[in-house]
Amino acid sequence: MRTRELGKTSLFVSAVGFGGIPIIRLTFEEAGSVLRHAVDRGITFFDTANRYVDSEEKMGRAFAGIRDKVVIATKTGQRQASPAMEELELSLTRLGTDHIDLYQPHQVSKPEELDVLLGPGGAMETLAKAREQGKILHIGITSHSLEMARRLVATGLFSTIQFPYNIVETEAGAALFPEAKAAGMGILVMKPFAGGMLDDGDLALRFLRRDPDLLVIPGCDTVAQVDQAADLFEGETAWTEADEAKAQAYRDELGSRFCRRCEYCQPCPQGVRITYAMMYRVVAKRMSPAKAVAFAGETMETVRECIDCGECMTRCPYNLPIPEMLREHLEMYDGHRAAK
Ligand code: SF4
Ligand code: SF4
Incomplete structure (x- = not known):
């Protein structure tokens, strides 16, 4: 070494x-x-x-x-x-x-x-x-x-x-x-x-x-x-160029608005499992919608308890708009449930 x-x-x-x-x-x-x-x-x-x-x-x-x-x-x-x-x-x-x-x-x-x-x-x-x-x-x-x-x-x-x-x-x-x-x-x-x-x-x-x-x-x-x-x-x-293409694919998939799973935003006073719910978009992309619903359903149901208090955002070092992203993920999850 x-x-x-x-x-x-x-x-x-x-x-x-x-x-x-x-x-x-x-x-x-x-x-x-x-x-x-x-x-x-x-x-x-x-x-x-x-x-x-x-x-x-x-x-x-x-x-x-x-x-x-x-x-x-x-x-x-x-x-x-x-x-x-x-x-x-x-x-x-x-x-x-x-x-x-x-x-x-x-x-x-x-x-x-x-x-x-x-x-x-x-x-x-x-x-x-x-x-x-x-x-x-x-x-x-x-x-x-x-x-x-x-x-x-x-x-x-x-x-x-x-x-x-x-x-x-x-x-x-x-x-x-x-x-x-x-x-x-x-x-x-x-x-x-x-x-x-x-x-x-x-x-x-x-x-x-x-x-x-x-x-x-x-x-x-x-x-x-x-x-x-x-x-x-x-x-x-x-x-190599092939490596750079793979790296670019990750950038395209994740963008800058993604959760790094550091967990500094938790705990949520409403019991929302923020970190896992923030990953739903990626989970859904990598699994079929039906599998994503089965895999993440319990977590995504906690998102319904979010009252938009903003407490989690004050702790996120990446300044992510957490409640807004959670709402988007919940909408996506509900769409997947409906399509099942
Ligand atoms: S905004 Fe929602 S997720 Fe964030 S702390 Fe408040 S209730 Fe919990
Ligand atoms: S603090 Fe921000 S980046 Fe870290 S887990 Fe929470 S939402 Fe994700």
Whole structure:
């Protein structure tokens, strides 16, 4: 596996990393096997977060005795100093380590959050102290908002930026990534499979590996997924016209108005299963209408409870018009039911 420096951090990491959300689904034993297999395949960068349930603890157990072989990144959703320090201490305990290589304020999207983060008594104060104490080596940041991510890069305060980028979400390639590179920052790519919407994992990863400055962190919960990522980033594969045509077909199918399944919009006070209902259009396209109705019927019936309160929209990092899209999907579902 090739290695390279992550921005100007002096952290040397594998050409592909490992995203820590999917191991939540696994038992500790299963997660340990997948994580150690990744290390055996030369993957050295592992990204997790305080809010990923037991992902940190699973990594901590899997890397006991081999901590010096891995670079660990984790995150805090806290914006103020005291709760951020509490989360950092908890992460150190869960990960079973005395230091975190890269610590990232998680999903900073709104200007008012940034003001708190950087202001007096904000999390950056305590993270800077933790860096002086050696509890964290570098401070990075993550965002889903392009405008905010560019602003974060411009502050010059962070060693890395983590942002979604994939076949259908390419906006970051135009300005954000060049600006981050010019600033000497490491670039972590989340959502390489567009939140599960790209089912051709090989194509999705080959698209991303064309830029060696991107550290892609695909989430893996099987040994086979680890092997696929490791094989692709070890080898040399071209991006052909046929690949570009397939990528364009995904763009045509999904457009920009699609749900990335991040689940930040939930829970809905009315019990609407937003994420799955937001996928109905794609589900219906891939199955026959009758199968889509059988598959998604229970979920789509919850959409009838939507009262258009808009609460979910305030939490969607992609600013999707959720109630409007849900109504469109419900209309489509009702049409499919009627045609059955
Ligand atoms: S707009 Fe509808 S789906 Fe969104 S939170 Fe309100 S009731 Fe739930
Ligand atoms: S609607 Fe928005 S917040 Fe909810 S899962 Fe989809 S992308 Fe995420």
